[in-house]
Amino acid sequence: MVEARGIHKFFGDLHVLRGVDLVVPRGSVSVVVGPSGSGKSTLLRCINQLEEISAGRIYVDGELMGYRERERNGTVELQELHPSVVARQRSSIGMVFQRFNLFPHMTALANVMEAPVHVRGLSKAAARESARALLDRVGLADRADHYPAQLSGGQQQRVAIARALAMEPELMLFDEPTSALDPELVGEVLGVMQDLAASGMTMVVVTHEIGFAREVGDHLVFMDEGVIVESGPPREVLENPREPRTVEFLSKVL
Numbered sequence: 456m457v458e459a460r461g462i463h464k465f466f467g468d469l470h471v472l473r474g475v476d477l478v479v480p481r482g483s484v485s486v487v488v489g490p491s492g493s494g495k496s497t498l499l500r501c502i503n504q505l506e507e508i509s510a511g512r513i514y515v516d517g518e519l520m521g522y523r524e525r526e527r528n529g530t531v532e533l534q535e536l537h538p539s540v541v542a543r544q545r546s547s548i549g550m551v552f553q554r555f556n557l558f559p560h561m562t563a564l565a566n567v568m569e570a571p572v573h574v575r576g577l578s579k580a581a582a583r584e585s586a587r588a589l590l591d592r593v594g595l596a597d598r599a600d601h602y603p604a605q606l607s608g609g610q611q612q613r614v615a616i617a618r619a620l621a622m623e624p625e626l627m628l629f630d631e632p633t634s635a636l637d638p639e640l641v642g643e644v645l646g647v648m649q650d651l652a653a654s655g656m657t658m659v660v661v662t663h664e665i666g667f668a669r670e671v672g673d674h675l676v677f678m679d680e681g682v683i684v685e686s687g688p689p690r691e692v693l694e695n696p697r698e699p700r701t702v703e704f705l706s707k708v709l
């Protein structure tokens with residue numbers, strides 16, 4: 456579903472991603488862990504084209520993201536895609552951030568309906584029906600008419616997940632979705648994510664929740680200083696880390 460090859464990303468002189476290769480099979484869950492500043496968020500943002508990569512190729516569902524390859528004088532050149540094509544590519548990827556980013560002046564239901572109506576052109580009636588089903592799926596059927604300020608952080612984050620799902624993504628990216636939550640609210644969000652994984656969604660999850668990585672992850676990726684230091688089945692990496700940097704990181708979070 457995702458194939459990232461040789462990804463580099465510079466912010467000015469700062470070399471943030473230094474040759475990242477990541478393969479995420481369809482229907483699998485990859486959990487990305489690593490110290491703050493190691494490039495985890497940047498990697499997710501590159502996958503969904505919130506950031507332009509400096510080198511490499513990212514394929515999602517077999518499609519090269521952001522560019523078209525063109526052969527010219529015997530060499531392959533990359534040509535930027537039209538913004539409307541990029542927008543179409545991006546619409547197959549849902550993203551959930553640490554901060555819930557709901558529209559504060561809209562109810563939970565209206566938040567979930569917004570993109571289907573304004574981006575996908577669904578009728579309001581159809582969008583409302585599917586938004587209700589999605590709120591039900593994240594356990595918030597009875598909160599449809601509440602505004603974000605009337606919801607707990609965990610409920611807001613579940614609305615954010617429902618809102619991302621409303622675009623019917625093929626791939627969901629989560630960037631520390633529970634890091635801003637009070638501890639007692641973490642479980643309800645992880646539970647929704649676990650259900651989503653069980654339903655077959657392809658997911659890349661940046662999180663410090665090692666229990667989630669172990670129970671739900673198919674693949675654990677440890678990043679440090681812009682590279683993937685080590686990756687493999689979660690239990691294997693957690694119980695038998697091979698790289699000293701992984702050992703050191705795990706000793707801090709476990």
Ligand code: ADP
Nearest residue numbers: 466469471489490491492493494495496497498
């Ligand atoms: P992580 O999510 O692992 O904590 P990030 O991907 O957010 O790491 O950041 C990696 C590095 O890139 C950090 O040094 C950060 O300061 C830098 N960085 C991230 N975004 C930007 C940006 N828009 N401009 C400049 N530097 C950035």
Ligand code: MG
Nearest residue numbers: 495496497630
């Ligand atoms: Mg981050």
